[in-house]
Amino acid sequence: MDSKLKRIGVLTSGGxxxxxxxxxxxxxxxxxxxxxEVYAICEGYQGMVDGGDRIREMTWDSVGGILHQGGTIIGxxxxxxxxxxxxxxxxxxNLLERDIEGLIVIGGDGSLTGANIFRQEWPExxxxxxxxxxxxxxxxxxxxxxxxxxxxxxxxxxxxxTDMTIGADxxxxxxxxxxxxxxxxAASHQRTFVVEVMGRGCGYLALMGALATGADWVLIPxxxxxxxxxxxxxxxxxxxxxxxxxxxxxVIVAEGARDRKGEPISSNYVKKVLEERLGEDTRVTILGHVxxxxxxxTFDRNLSTLLGYAAVEEIxxxxxxxxPCLIGMRGNRIVCSPLMDCVKQTRTVADAIAAxxxxxxxxxxxxxxxxxxxxxxxxxxxxxxxxxxxxKQLRLAVMHSGAPAPGMNTAVRAAVRLGLDKGHVMLGxxxxxxxxxxxxxxxxxxxxxxxWATMGGAELGTNRxxxxxxxxxxxxxxxxxxxxxxxxxxxGWSGYQTAYRLYCEREDFPTFxxxxxxxxxxxxxxxxxxxLSIGADxxxNSIMEAVDKIKQSAVAxxxxFVVEVMGRHCGYLALMxxxxxxxxxxYLHEEGVTLNDLQTxxxxxxxxxxxxxxxxxxIRNEHANPFYTTAxxxxxxxxxxxxxxxxxxxxLGHLQQGGDPTPFDRIQATxxxxxxxxxxxxxxxxxxxxxxxxGLEGGQIRFHNLEDFPRMVDDRYQRPKAQWWMNLRPxxxxxxQPGPQAFRKAGPKP
Numbered sequence: 001m002d003s004k005l006k007r008i009g010v011l012t013s014g015g016x017x018x019x020x021x022x023x024x025x026x027x028x029x030x031x032x033x034x035x036x037e038v039y040a041i042c043e044g045y046q047g048m049v050d051g052g053d054r055i056r057e058m059t060w061d062s063v064g065g066i067l068h069q070g071g072t073i074i075g076x077x078x079x080x081x082x083x084x085x086x087x088x089x090x091x092x093x094n095l096l097e098r099d100i101e102g103l104i105v106i107g108g109d110g111s112l113t114g115a116n117i118f119r120q121e122w123p124e125x126x127x128x129x130x131x132x133x134x135x136x137x138x139x140x141x142x143x144x145x146x147x148x149x150x151x152x153x154x155x156x157x158x159x160x161x162t163d164m165t166i167g168a169d170x171x172x173x174x175x176x177x178x179x180x181x182x183x184x185x186a187a188s189h190q191r192t193f194v195v196e197v198m199g200r201g202c203g204y205l206a207l208m209g210a211l212a213t214g215a216d217w218v219l220i221p222x223x224x225x226x227x228x229x230x231x232x233x234x235x236x237x238x239x240x241x242x243x244x245x246x247x248x249x250x251v252i253v254a255e256g257a258r259d260r261k262g263e264p265i266s267s268n269y270v271k272k273v274l275e276e277r278l279g280e281d282t283r284v285t286i287l288g289h290v291x292x293x294x295x296x297x298t299f300d301r302n303l304s305t306l307l308g309y310a311a312v313e314e315i316x317x318x319x320x321x322x323x324p325c326l327i328g329m330r331g332n333r334i335v336c337s338p339l340m341d342c343v344k345q346t347r348t349v350a351d352a353i354a355a356x357x358x359x360x361x362x363x364x365x366x367x368x369x370x371x372x373x374x375x376x377x378x379x380x381x382x383x384x385x386x387x388x389x390x391x392k393q394l395r396l397a398v399m400h401s402g403a404p405a406p407g408m409n410t411a412v413r414a415a416v417r418l419g420l421d422k423g424h425v426m427l428g429x430x431x432x433x434x435x436x437x438x439x440x441x442x443x444x445x446x447x448x449x450x451x452w453a454t455m456g457g458a459e460l461g462t463n464r465x466x467x468x469x470x471x472x473x474x475x476x477x478x479x480x481x482x483x484x485x486x487x488x489x490x491x492g493w494s495g496y497q498t499a500y501r502l503y504c505e506r507e508d509f510p511t512f513x514x515x516x517x518x519x520x521x522x523x524x525x526x527x528x529x530x531x532l533s534i535g536a537d538x539x540x541n542s543i544m545e546a547v548d549k550i551k552q553s554a555v556a557x558x559x560x561f562v563v564e565v566m567g568r569h570c571g572y573l574a575l576m577x578x579x580x581x582x583x584x585x586x587y588l589h590e591e592g593v594t595l596n597d598l599q600t601x602x603x604x605x606x607x608x609x610x611x612x613x614x615x616x617x618x619i620r621n622e623h624a625n626p627f628y629t630t631a632x633x634x635x636x637x638x639x640x641x642x643x644x645x646x647x648x649x650x651x652l653g654h655l656q657q658g659g660d661p662t663p664f665d666r667i668q669a670t671x672x673x674x675x676x677x678x679x680x681x682x683x684x685x686x687x688x689x690x691x692x693x694x695g696l697e698g699g700q701i702r703f704h705n706l707e708d709f710p711r712m713v714d715d716r717y718q719r720p721k722a723q724w725w726m727n728l729r730p731x732x733x734x735x736x737q738p739g740p741q742a743f744r745k746a747g748p749k750p
Contacts, residue, residue: 006036008315009055009100012072013044013079013111014672017153017167017292019300020072022422023106025063026308026735032060032370033734034316039100043075045082045105045114051094067301067582068548070170070294077106088118092125093134095146102147102315104308106166108342109159112150116324116340122235127608148324149311149338151304154652155292158202158349161335161342162328163699166307167329168204169299171291172663174543175209178287179661180454183213186248194239194283196267198291199254201350205291206254207369209675211376211664214413215250216241219257219265222352222361222636223373230259237275240382245447249280262356280342295548298540301580301663303329309731310334331699332531332724372667375674378421379414383446387423394684396677397484398444399429399436400462403491404657405521405535407665408458411490413449414673420446422681427482431461432491437471439478453670456538458661464494467501475502476511486515486680486689488673488695492522492533496709498691503706513685516706517676518693521669521695523657526570526719528712529704530695534672536572537664539656543577552579558609558645559617566656567621569717572725573656574621575732584615584736587624587633589717590726602640609645616645668696675701715731 010027011021031038038058041047047054066073081087095103105115121667126140152159156166175197182193195215199205203220210218217234219225227233251274259267267284273724274282285288296304311327324339345364347648352361362370387393398406398415412428419426428448452459467475478484487502489495499518506512520527523539543565550561563583567573571588578586585601587593605616620630630649638647661669672694683689691706704712714721 004656006102006316007039007100008036008102008104008312009041009095010040010074010104011041011044011048011106011109012074012076012153013105013114014076014421015108015154015292016071016295017155017165018070018170018296018463019166019304020106020153021066021069021302022296022304023151023153023166023308024072024074024303025066027104027312028058028063029060030309030312031733033737035314036312036316039098040074043077045079045091046077047075048091048094049079049081051090051097051542053245055094055098056649067580068295070296082114088121089125089128092122093116093129094532096129096135096139096143099143101143101317102149104149104311104315106153108152108154109346112152112326112339113343115148115150119146119148119324143450145320146547147315147318147322148339149315150324150326151307151311151317152326152328155205156199156202157204158346159342160345161326161337164299166304167292167296167300168295169303169664170294171198171205172212173297174291174294175205175287176212176454176553176663176666178285178290179209179213179215179252182285183250183454186250190247192249192278192280194251194267194270194274194282195382196255196284196285196286196444198251198287200256202256202354203254204369206252206257207372207376208663208667210252210661211372211379211670212453213250213252214379214451215252216246216380217251217375219251219253219270221254221256221258222349222365223358224258224260224265226260228260231273231277235274237380238274239278239384239670244382245399246450259551260356260358287307292652297662298544298576298580299537301544303575305735306334306731308730309734310336326358331697333698345454368671369575369675372671375414375418375670377418381421384417384421385423389556391423394424394485394681395427395483396424396486396488396680397427397429397441397459397482398488398490399432400458400460400491400521401489401495401498402462402464404458404462405492405523405533406456406538406645406657406659407534407669408490408521409452409455410661410666411519411521411534411669412460413452413675414670415488416444416449417446418674418677419700422677424681427484428460432463433465433467433471433589434463435461436478437467439474439476439481441478441482449649453666454660462491466494467655472505472509476509479511479514482623482690484514485684488517488519488680490519490521492520492524493526496527499691499693500706500709513689515680515689516691517679519672519676520641520695522695523573524567524569524570527693527695528700528709528720529693530697532668532696534665534669535661538659538662539566539573540577540580541662542579542656542659543652545575546650546655547577547581547617550650550703554615558614560605560618560645560647561616562630562634562637562647562649564620564622564649565653567623568654569623570723571621571624572723573726574619574624575725578619578736579728579732581617581619582736583619585618586732587618587620589621589623590623590723593625593628598633598636602637605637605641607642609641672701
């Protein structure tokens with residue numbers, strides 16, 4: 001059938017997850033843009049069984065203003081009736097009454113399994129409905145099959161086939177915010193807190209929450225303590241931590257945690273153990289449903305939007321022979337996988353845990369999960385392992401370069417502690433390249449970085465200076481004097497330039513013949529060899545929160561906002577924040593801005609406000625155009641808008657660089673720092689050690705030789721030649737447009 005005649009149903013089922021509304025919005029608007037009709041099935045499968053006004057047609061404006069809302073506006077419910085044959089027959093009849101021939105289901109593995117059963121039974125259900133006279137044979141012939149596409153909405157991040165599920169990142173935000181707050185009061189009173197987080201069969205939230213908050217112990221279902229007297233071992237480590245100078249103790253427990261025999265480990269039991277064996281004042285905090293509530297994070301808004309867009313593309317291309325598929329994200333790329341294969345693999349983990357085969361459970365969770373757990377086991381130590389007898393101790397230095405980026409401190413903490421635990425000496429270079437030139441270098445110990453996991457800014461100090469002229473002599477002298485045998489530079493563009501220049505000067509300065517590694521840390525996300533830089537996620541969330549407030553301030557008036565964001569000549573922050581906030585227009589340096597563009601945008605504004613629009617949002621990259629500035633655009637729109645609407649400009653400035661890092665930035669900073677230390681140790685013993693920069697590409701950590709730096713960048717505009725996120729521009733355009741007139745009743749909300 002022609003896709004323009006297709007009718008699609010969308011429902012949210014099972015537990016709610018932040019980002020579901022963004023997914024529904026993307027499904028509705030993408031489908032309408034493609035000429036399809038969309039029906040929202042309210043209250044999940046219960047609404048499908050009940051029919052009537054619980055299945056309602058959606059317009060472009062039906063999903064206006066929901067992007068930032070938590071929960072699901074179309075509702076969700078557990079439905080016992082859909083588990084019965086009779087219930088599914090009633091559901092089929094209700095869909096047929098509206099000629100719905102495809103379903104996009106947003107839920108967990110139970111909801112997606114139910115959709116697959118429904119699809120498999122579809123021909124039989126139709127035959128029964130014809131036999132009972134509830135539908136005509138002609139209707140059954142017109143709809144011989146039902147297309148199914150699934151999206152995973154679950155804060156547990158427990159589904160195979162996608163790196164992240166809708167809602168998991170937001171849940172981590174809730175956990176880190178709560179633990180950060182608890183840590184401050186715990187430190188004040190030298191208390192111990194046991195924090196219970198969700199994750200009945202999956203330890204993702206507990207493990208990543210512990211990694212992000214610098215917790216002192218974590219218990220997860222996949223890897224119970226590997227000794228029978230684990231309580232004693234835990235208490236020994238926590239006691240040693242207090243003796244080393246820690247004022248607080250945080251233990252994070254997944255609600256599904258258990259011991260090696262499969263017996264549950266409750267948060268109250270952990271509290272009892274700590275009080276009895278350590279004699280400490282211990283409190284329990286069960287975060288509960290606060291983890292799944294509230295406005296979704298930038299990551300969840302954008303993930304849900306991209307998945308919803310892709311789900312429509314997939315379902316409109318479906319044929320009667322098409323198997324149900326699951327749309328997920330792997331390594332920053334949308335992927336489509338067989339639905340039931342993903343469900344089967346997901347349940348295999350639960351089966352392994354139930355069988356006490358914890359080694360297999362960890363294998364099934366994947367290499368990133370295992371690596372994070374290994375890193376966590378090192379970071380929770382009270383003190384590092386002492387060097388092995390006869391071990392060669394390396395002297396490894398860590399420094400910052402470039403503008404501050406949230407997550408820099410997290411990376412330093414991980415690098416210092418992991419280096420020390422491997423038996424090496426860790427040196428901190430103060431104040432970036434200036435400190436390297438001046439010799440402002442000092443040895444760091446385990447407690448030097450205590451509390452740094454959660455801190456924004458750059459405690460070592462940083463600046464944008466790059467070495468030149470006599471600086472090289474001074475740096476060579478200090479490297480020799482401090483016997484530096486490896487250098488980790490955590491920073492942005494100037495850090496990469498510094499590393500490249502030191503690498504190129506090896507012939508004249510043999511002292512520079514040491515391994516050098518760059519870790520990407522800049523809110524601009526403008527570095528080669530990495531799709532995501534540390535700090536960019538925090539900056540996006542800061543922008544999103546500011547813009548959400550800006551939009552609220554204009555709710556009672558007809559107003560257009562022109563918001564300027566950072567990024568220099570890289571439009572990543574502008575495009576991704578525009579996607580997350582529902583901006584109608586994003587101005588990028590990569591695309592340029594012409595007077596004709598501004599005229600077109602002005603025409604859209606005038607038309608929209610005449611039709612009843614109350615709010616317009618335009619986001620501009622700070623260097624989008626040197627002449628058409630934010631002030632110019634605001635003045636132009638104000639003048640030409642006359643009395644129809646007024647205009648305000650908002651330049652967000654350095655608030656984008658501030659704040660504590662998000663869970664994503666903390667976790668990735670730790671992952672990358674761990675690999676950087678491994679790189680330095682491996683290369684230090686070689687005659688010609690490598691210089692490299694590290695990054696996340698396709699979900700994997702990869703290294704590039706410093707020699708490739710000039711080839712991979714546009715030096716004039718200080719950005720990579722390849723920018724993966726520009727491929728998302730068509731998605732942003734579809735969702736930001738005024739909407740197909742045939743499906744609109746009034747001016748849209750962003």
